[in-house]
Amino acid sequence: MSQRDPDDLDALRAASDVLGIDGLLSPEERAVRDRVRAFVDSEIRPHIGGWFDRAHFPVELVPAFGELGVLGMTLEGYGCPGRTAVEYGLAALELEAGDSGLRTFVSVQGSLAMGSIHRWGSEEQKQEWLPRMATGSAIGCFALTEPGAGSDPSSMTTFARRDGGDWVLSGAKRWIGLATIAQVAVVWAQTDDGVRGFVVPTDASGFHARVLEPKGSMRASIQTELHFDEVRLPASALLPDARGLKGPFSALNEARYGIVWGALGAGRDSYEAALRHALRREQFGVPIASFQLTQQKLVNMVVELQKGALLALHLGRAKDAGTLTPTQVSLGKLNSVREAIAIAREARTILGGDGVLLEHSPIRHAANLESVRTYEGTDEVHTLILGQHLTGIGAFR
DSSP: OOOOOTTOHHHHHHHHOTTOGGGGSOHHHHHHHHHHHHHIIIIITTTHHHHHHHTOOOGGGHHHHHHHTOTTTTOOSTTOOOOOHHHHHHHHHHHHHHOHHHHHHHIIIIIIIIHHHHHHOOHHHHHHHHHHHHHTSSOEEEEOOBTTBSSOGGGOOOEEEEETTEEEEEEEEEEEETTTTOSEEEEEEEETTEEEEEEEETTSTTEEEEEOOOOSSOTTSOEEEEEEEEEEEEGGGBOTTOOTTHHHHHHHHHHHHHHHHHHHHHHHHHHHHHHHHHHHOEETTEEGGGSHHHHHHHHHHHHHHHHHHHHHHHHHHHHHHTOOOHHHHHHHHHHHHHHHHHHHHHHHHHHGGGGGSTTSSHHHHHHHHHHHTTTTSOHHHHHHHHHHHHHSOOOOO
């Protein structure tokens, strides 16, 4: 066999699909994947190094995401795309191969904000927000995490009290994506009736958002801190069908499912960058891809990427069949992110000193994945979810 051509990416990907996973996809699924991949190649990949360096979120791309059909991708009606879970997973993988921050935008908008309104909102709330959010003409955010309540949302202190026919919201949230550019926030708060959700216009009096910076990770995204200073809301702001933590947890589970696929995209892009470099870079008169240690690193990456892809596809088929459980999603999220971080770090070593330059993606993916392993449930939280499933003993307290 002759040496692989580093410029023939299609051939490299075909060789890397050792298990023939591509053949398990339908033509329509491959078409969705290829359309999102082409978008990433043309609109994200040429610019992402600069965006990351400048800590710039390309808000100008939001309408293009709507045209691409990835906002609220699995939701039905109200102008939403209504695609399958597998198709959404494939889109998430390709988007995160571009950058975790941009895949996260799609998740916050579609899975968290739109998903909460779609599942728990009134008909009026759905009609008001979902069509605009599906096109990207309105941006949403999802406010659950607090400065003192990250992994334990039951300890949230943000409170909404009744005042006549209105609600009055007070408190603070932290690590809330997009809030400074959003038009609407889905806010979760304690009430005298337990945890409830509210649809809050971000121009409401007393709603304050501040960008959290500087960051060493997810730099091409916007993360914020919110303060609610007696924000007065009409009764119609309440998400009528969401009671207790089931409301936010259902949205988080949707977002976690996207991460199962998305993290693999960051891992795959890191691997491909390392493979192509190894085929081009010569030391001691030969390409470094000919060295046994380099081949071992590449093989280990592909083994985990292939295993991860089979797991993601299995979970996607289960989700489309209506049999997917939150515990299964926890296993997938834990595995995909853990392996993707290891792949990105190992890929950086193959790139040598040049690997710290942002013209190469592994160092950026490795930094971003440190955030991905923290949000939507840390590694530790998902480990304990699985531990409780295995032993029947909850170890959270």
